[in-house]
Amino acid sequence: MTQSRPAAYGPAFSSRTPPAHSDLTGCPWHDVKSKLREVGLRPTRQRMALGWILFAKGDRHVTAEMLYEEATHAKVPVSLATVYNTLHQFTEVGLLRQVAVDGSKAYFDTNNTAHHHFFVEDENNLFDIPARDVVVGRAPTPPEGYEIARIDVVVRLRRKRG
Amino acid sequence: MTQSRPAAYGPAFSSRTPPAHSDLTGCPWHDVKSKLREVGLRPTRQRMALGWILFAKGDRHVTAEMLYEEATHAKVPVSLATVYNTLHQFTEVGLLRQVAVDGSKAYFDTNNTAHHHFFVEDENNLFDIPARDVVVGRAPTPPEGYEIARIDVVVRLRRKRG
DNA sequence: TTAGATGCAAATGGTTTGCATGCGT
DNA sequence: ACGCATGCAAACCATTTGCATCTAA
Numbered sequence: 001m002t003q004s005r006p007a008a009y010g011p012a013f014s015s016r017t018p019p020a021h022s023d024l025t026g027c028p029w030h031d032v033k034s035k036l037r038e039v040g041l042r043p044t045r046q047r048m049a050l051g052w053i054l055f056a057k058g059d060r061h062v063t064a065e066m067l068y069e070e071a072t073h074a075k076v077p078v079s080l081a082t083v084y085n086t087l088h089q090f091t092e093v094g095l096l097r098q099v100a101v102d103g104s105k106a107y108f109d110t111n112n113t114a115h116h117h118f119f120v121e122d123e124n125n126l127f128d129i130p131a132r133d134v135v136v137g138r139a140p141t142p143p144e145g146y147e148i149a150r151i152d153v154v155v156r157l158r159r160k161r162g
Numbered sequence: 163m164t165q166s167r168p169a170a171y172g173p174a175f176s177s178r179t180p181p182a183h184s185d186l187t188g189c190p191w192h193d194v195k196s197k198l199r200e201v202g203l204r205p206t207r208q209r210m211a212l213g214w215i216l217f218a219k220g221d222r223h224v225t226a227e228m229l230y231e232e233a234t235h236a237k238v239p240v241s242l243a244t245v246y247n248t249l250h251q252f253t254e255v256g257l258l259r260q261v262a263v264d265g266s267k268a269y270f271d272t273n274n275t276a277h278h279h280f281f282v283e284d285e286n287n288l289f290d291i292p293a294r295d296v297v298v299g300r301a302p303t304p305p306e307g308y309e310i311a312r313i314d315v316v317v318r319l320r321r322k323r324g
Numbered sequence: 325t326t327a328g329a330t331g332c333a334a335a336t337g338g339t340t341t342g343c344a345t346g347c348g349t
Numbered sequence: 350a351c352g353c354a355t356g357c358a359a360a361c362c363a364t365t366t367g368c369a370t371c372t373a374a
């Protein structure tokens with residue numbers, strides 16, 4: 001659950017945002033700022049910081065509390081309320097996806113492409129299922145008047161005893 | 163497993179006085195009592211009542227609050243704490259299954275056979291996906307040291323706009 | 325009789341909200 | 350300067366817990 005510093009930028013990060021200025025190519029700060037601008041959110045200090053933490057390291061699954069602690073550790077002054085606000089705003093504009101696995105707390109996923117999850121209840125650990133391992137065979141027929149908004153698959157795991 | 167109740171049972175649930183004897187074979191009161199005995203739970207007044215409400219009408223998806231209100235309406239004196247206790251105990255022994263769809267409240271499903279769900283977010287409506295409409299094609303390979311405990315599929319629906 | 329069950333109320337924990345102050349444009 | 354953004358603390362809500370009182374066996 002602990003996160004290493006966002007100091008080292010993750011590998012794959014630039015899926016969009018053509019590099020504008022040579023020396024800053026691929027710089028998360030830039031990417032985050034563009035990301036925010038693109039979706040119409042003012043790039044404030046805390047949104048930038050949270051966005052940096054969230055998107056600079058590839059796919060992540062965080063809870064509000066986790067993100068708050070990370071930000072605090074990273075010496076970024078943010079209130080928990082703002083973390084919640086930001087997570088929701090990011091979700092609204094499609095930057096994040098909310099995953100319901102544990103009735104008690106909400107997880108947010110930085111990977112908003114179609115994919116599913118593994119969840120280890122005893123460890124409260126949530127992670128992506130490799131895209132190869134397709135799980136959904138065919139979508140069920142929705143009842144009259146409804147259409148499918150999304151299909152969530154959570155494969156719950158337990159430690160193999162032995 | 164044994165889910166299909168004899169069905170025909172009036173909605174009216176008069177009082178806490180369980181019909182004591184006579185021709186009660188197949189009567190939910192009986193079934194519930196056996197059910198409880200089988201799993202080693204003492205058939206107390208409130209457990210009987212809650213079990214009756216839950217299992218006498220086929221597949222159901224309830225929240226603690228819903229069950230509490232139903233019981234109250236049915237003139238069954240139960241405290242909310244007991245409803246929670248009972249739901250959890252029933253779940254532990256396999257009489258119920260907990261479904262995580264909405265991060266905020268917990269739903270309990272009386273159908274504990276393998277199946278999945280449709281969930282209409284705007285209506286907070288949860289219901290089973292017909293068994294025919296198999297959704298899971300193949301199970302993903304769990305990571306080393308883990309095994310699959312269960313696979314939950316939630317197909318989120320939205321009203322078809324038209 | 326006695327372990328287990330229940331009820332109430334207070335405690336918890338995650339999340340939200342109201343409102344005064346701060347900051348990006 | 351304007352208006353959204355932020356922080357804090359109080360409010361909220363679903364759920365849990367402590368403890369004294371019942372009750373099924």
